[in-house]
Amino acid sequence: MAEESRASGIPGPADGxxxxxAVRAEWDNRYSERQQLWSGRPNGALVTEVAGLAPGRVLDVGCGEGADAIWxxxxGWAVTALEVSGVALERAAGHARDxxxxIDWVHATLTDAMIPPASFDLVSAQYPALLRTPDAAAERALLAAVAPGGTLLVVHHAGMETRQAHDGDFDPADYVWPSTVVDLLDDDWAAEVHEQRPRMAPDGGAGAHHTDDLVLRVRRLR
Structure with a gap:
């Protein structure tokens, strides 16, 4: 994987x-259960929302097996792809090589990745499993990575954020949602899209049963 990475000043998989x-182990175990977890096609909301943007530097948060990063x-985007699962990153790097x-591969959680601030024209978080903290570290890290004039795109499954904590082991209060990002926006940001819409779901892959998306696209003014 190191051979596939461009030097960017951001630690990649070869750096450890x-x-x-525990987070890495959880996701490595999930990916190891299947030869392919996701559909292998880019997320529909990403394709739609990026269509009008000029290519630049992009951070793909939670890149999984690499479909969005490769797309x-x-x-024409210069892609840095971040993922906690080494199993997923190996698959993603193989697909990119083929x-x-x-693509720059970063094996880290978002809050530990030491990403240079204000360095990306687009930060994309598609259905992220980002844990919330009292200081909103993950939400602040998403916002901090966006360069002036750049875009933050956060897409999640509609309805999950209102599920009750006793529905299995999942507690929506533990995770970052588009609404928790909105709560941190100030006058430096302009919300361009903030809506629920039918999901353009690819056939197959985990998550294909979700029918609607929450889409947040905000632009950093300065």
Whole structure:
């Protein structure tokens, strides 16, 4: 994987995982249960929302097996892709290598990745499993990574944020949602899209049963 990474000043997989080992283990176990967890196609909301943007530097938060990162790279973006699961990153790097694409791979949690501030024209978080903290560290990290004039795109499954904590082991209060990002916006940001819409779900892959998306696209003014 190191051979596939461009030097960017951001630690990649060869530098060792940065983050909570328990989080890595949880996601490595999930990916190891299947040869392919996701559909292999880019998320529909990403394709729609990025269509009008000029390619630049993009941070793909929670890149999984790399479908979004590869789509972005093919459309001219300089991609940094971040993921906690080493299993997923190995698959993503293999797909990028097969496609002849250069992508920076970062093996870390968002809050431990030491990402240079204000350095990306687009930060994309598609259905992220980002844990909330009292200081809103994950939400602040998403916002901090966006360069002036750049865009933050956060997409999540509608309805999950209102589920009750006793529905299995999932407590929505533990995770970042578009609404928790909105709560931190100030006059430096302009909300361009904040809505629920039918999801353009790819066939197959985990999560295909979700029918609606929550889409938040905000632009950093300065």
């Amino acid at each position: 995982y940065l983050g909570d080992p 972005l790279a093919r459309h 496609a002849g694409l250069a």
